[in-house]
Each structure stands twice: as C-alpha cells, then as structure tokens.
Amino acid sequence: MKAKPANTTKHASKTAAGVKTRSGLGRPSGGDSERVRAELLQAARSLFLSNEFKAVSIRQIADCAGVNGAMVSYYFGDKQGLYLAMVEELLQSLQQGLQELQPGSAMTITGFSSTYCRLLAANPWWPNFMVREVLFSDGKIRAAIIEKMGTMFAPKLLQSIQREITQKHFRTDLDPRLTLLAIMGMTVFPFIAKPMIEQVLKIKVDAAFAVALSTHNTQLFLHGAQIPSPAVTAISTRGGKV
DSSP, rough: OOOOOOOOOHHHHHHTOOOOSSOOOOOOOTTTTHHHHHHHHHHHHHHHHTTTTOOHHHHHHHHHHHSHHHHHHHHHSHHHHHHHHHOOHHHHHHHHHHHSTTTTOOOHHHHHHHHHHHHHOTTTTTHIIIIIIIISOOOOHHHHHHHHHTHHHHHHHHHHHHHHHTTSSSOOTTOHHHHHHEEEEHHHHHHHTHHHHHHSSSOOOOOHHHHHHHHHHHHHHOOOOSSOOOOHHHHTTTOOHH
C-alpha cells in the first residue's frame, strides 16, 4: 500500500498569503509582495521611533510586521538596507510634496517650510532618528544619510536663498548658509522637543500644529518680529535708507 502524501496545503497557503508563519520561507506573490514590504517599513518606523538602530533586531522587525525574518533580507538585503529604504522613502515624499506644491518652479522657503513641517508631523520617528543616528552616531548609516540630504533638498534650498539675496528680495548682508541653518532650526526643533512642548506649553504637536508652525515661521522669517517705528516706515515708503 502506498504511503499517504503529506498535507502541504496549509503551509503553502500561509506562504502565499505573505509569509505569516516563521516556518514558511517562500516569497510573497502578487499584491502581497508590496504589502509585506510596506508592513516591514511600517514596523521599522514604529520600532526606530523609540529605539536606537543597533538595539533593534531583524527578528523584532519581522515579528512586529508578522512576517518571517528572511523577508528583510529578501526586500532590503539587511537591516541597514531597510533603514536606508525608510530614509529614501521619506526624502522622496519631501521632494514629491515640494514638486506638487511648486510644479516646474524653484524651491522657496514658504514651500519648504510647509512641506517639511507636514512631513515631520506625519513621520514622528524622523526627528529622533536624525538626532540619534546622524548627530550622535557614526558609520555607514550616518554617511549615507548625510549624502542623501546633501544631494536632495539642501542644495536647492540654499540656491533659492542665494537667489533671493542676489535679487535683493532678502537682505544682502545675509549669509545663505546661516540662513538655511536658521530655517532648519525653526522647522525641526519643535518636533525634536515634542514631549517638552506638549507638557510645558500645552501644545499638541500634530498635523494642525505643523500648518500653524509653518505659517508662523514663514511670517517670522520674511517679515521679522519687530514692529517698525513710524519714522522707519515713512523712510522705507519713500525709498530712503535708515
């Protein structure tokens, strides 16, 4: 009598459904492929929000996503590849947001502030990541992210500031690099200091806050905080110098 073949139907269905079991090592198929990749990225964001890169294991990421650990290697090569994919996705969102806001035109301070504030509110892991892994860390992750930041929006924003200075829309005594630092500080610090702001100032750091902060920063930067005296206003109106 022939031996009864082993029942592999259950195992195969789990594998095809996105590798929800740790024993199934097959590849996700069809639409499940993008879903599994997205779930790994979301799991990583969640874990990296409160933990350092070196403190998070591939198994933790896989367990959080509900997939097999082999999927991290399949999609990203290793944990560093997953980390860089997170950064790449965020910076692409920033770039896309700027293009949608200002199609076919150069980057402006107003456009950058609005887009980046909304992006920070939607990705609370990013400010903490920047502090831990870029400012106070070293190695390939830091170098790769500095390179990406240095080739995407930073040069464009610097060029925009320089152009405004050259065209005398901004004060000619401004240093473009220091101006860029000031804008970045006004934009990023509130999200880094989120716990303090919410507890001390009683301000909820959310999407509505991002819109308000962007508007405030833009107005403060472009027009200043000091109310001009009547004498200064009169001279400025006549085109004179103070």
